[in-house]
Amino acid sequence: MFILFDTRSFNRRLDFDQPMTCPHCGHFGRYEVFVVGTRFRLFFIPLFTFGKKYLVHTTCCDSWYELDKQTGKAIQKNQSVHIEESDLTQMLSQGAYTSKCPNCGHPNPQQSNFCPNCGQPLS
Numbered sequence: 001m002f003i004l005f006d007t008r009s010f011n012r013r014l015d016f017d018q019p020m021t022c023p024h025c026g027h028f029g030r031y032e033v034f035v036v037g038t039r040f041r042l043f044f045i046p047l048f049t050f051g052k053k054y055l056v057h058t059t060c061c062d063s064w065y066e067l068d069k070q071t072g073k074a075i076q077k078n079q080s081v082h083i084e085e086s087d088l089t090q091m092l093s094q095g096a097y098t099s100k101c102p103n104c105g106h107p108n109p110q111q112s113n114f115c116p117n118c119g120q121p122l123s
């Protein structure tokens with residue numbers, strides 16, 4: 001007799017988009033919400049889920065945030081929710097903007113020598 005079981009990670013994009021001004025790069029974009037975790041399966045039938053997290057992706061600079069669980073559950077239940085910066089914990093910033101200009105505070109692309117907003121040299 002064979003018993004087939006395994007664990008498999010999953011990710012699914014939830015039906016939620018919220019326009020925003022990015023706290024990381026300062027550009028206009030939107031939040032996209034994903035639910036990720038791991039499922040224990042027996043004979044390819046999911047039995048239970050563990051390690052579930054809600055992640056938020058920004059479309060402007062490709063940053064990733066972990067979302068508060070209560071807010072994530074409300075989004076998954078299709079309740080009306082507005083994501084606040086206090087609901088987010090920054091995880092990964094892969095975007096092109098990493099620093100702000102010391103002169104005007106505008107976000108700057110990686111490895112730029114001059115600010116694209118005010119033209120001042122970056123040091």
